[in-house]
Amino acid sequence: MAADVKALAELLPGRSYRLPQPYEVSAEKIREFAAAIGETEPAFYSAQAAARRGFRGVIAPPTFPIVITFKVLQQLLADPELAVDLRRVMHGDQRFVAVRPLCAGDVLECTTSVETVRRLGDSLMVGTRSELREIGAAALEAQTLDVEPRDAGALDAGSPVVTAHATLLIGIQTI
Amino acid sequence: MSRHNDRVAAEPALAALTEDQELPDQIFTVTRADLVRYAGASGDFNPIHYSDRIARAAGLAGVVAHGMYTMALAARAVNAWVTDPAAVVELGVRFTKPIVVPDNETGVDVVVGGVVKSITDDTMQLALNVVSNGQKVLGQARAIVRRNESTE
Numbered sequence: 001m002a003a004d005v006k007a008l009a010e011l012l013p014g015r016s017y018r019l020p021q022p023y024e025v026s027a028e029k030i031r032e033f034a035a036a037i038g039e040t041e042p043a044f045y046s047a048q049a050a051a052r053r054g055f056r057g058v059i060a061p062p063t064f065p066i067v068i069t070f071k072v073l074q075q076l077l078a079d080p081e082l083a084v085d086l087r088r089v090m091h092g093d094q095r096f097v098a099v100r101p102l103c104a105g106d107v108l109e110c111t112t113s114v115e116t117v118r119r120l121g122d123s124l125m126v127g128t129r130s131e132l133r134e135i136g137a138a139a140l141e142a143q144t145l146d147v148e149p150r151d152a153g154a155l156d157a158g159s160p161v162v163t164a165h166a167t168l169l170i171g172i173q174t175i
Numbered sequence: 176m177s178r179h180n181d182r183v184a185a186e187p188a189l190a191a192l193t194e195d196q197e198l199p200d201q202i203f204t205v206t207r208a209d210l211v212r213y214a215g216a217s218g219d220f221n222p223i224h225y226s227d228r229i230a231r232a233a234g235l236a237g238v239v240a241h242g243m244y245t246m247a248l249a250a251r252a253v254n255a256w257v258t259d260p261a262a263v264v265e266l267g268v269r270f271t272k273p274i275v276v277p278d279n280e281t282g283v284d285v286v287v288g289g290v291v292k293s294i295t296d297d298t299m300q301l302a303l304n305v306v307s308n309g310q311k312v313l314g315q316a317r318a319i320v321r322r323n324e325s326t327e
Binding site: 035036037043053062066099 | 217233246248251254263267
């Protein structure tokens, strides 16, 4: 494994992946996720409840973005050039920074890049950064609602709605 | 949805929280059925979250909860405390200890405690203490929430 770890340490830095097509956030997927974590908050289920808080659709719980970023992390782990042994990957840490909650109707692109690679003996700590961005002005125009959207000012089309930082531990015995 | 014994306490208003204030423990029960449901909803089908055989081959005592499921429970606690589902601007954890989920009806409890660490004009930082079977399962767990609650 040590040789693999050494090769990986050289291959990983600067790598970047993106979803092959935009992710369309749907009310049903949010409801499914909210139900799976046992949430009962009305704004995670009802567009009316979300609208009363200034959102144009059902809003997503804080960890929902993992549904999207996990897909891109899987692309990284499945990259044939890297030949990562999935049995030797652990999720070390996770952090989300959100300008606002994701919202049904969002059309997002997701890019994930390898930010840091630290070698610890026979294992690697791989720091990744995933950015979820709204696609195009059309998505912003679609937000028109009677209620003033919350954080409209903060919604610059160029900046990510959510940034997710994940550290993967590669090469160690799982658990 | 059967959520068995989850006990989510009613909370004081966000604006009323003060520095160093301890937040009431939120207690969640995790069963194998919850892990199956979470696997489907999240897309994380790592077999250590449903197969004892594979979990043991990986050196675990048995099937373990997804770290992200535990993180989601921490977020539920935050949502319960601050009563604003859109308040979380930052949430971070380290996965320090896997939670073994027994193959029975009662499952295992996860207790999320919290304390208000600091308050600014706009935000408030919460330190989270996430424990199962008397052991801390998440490290450096913290949330930053908005104070200007979105209301009707």
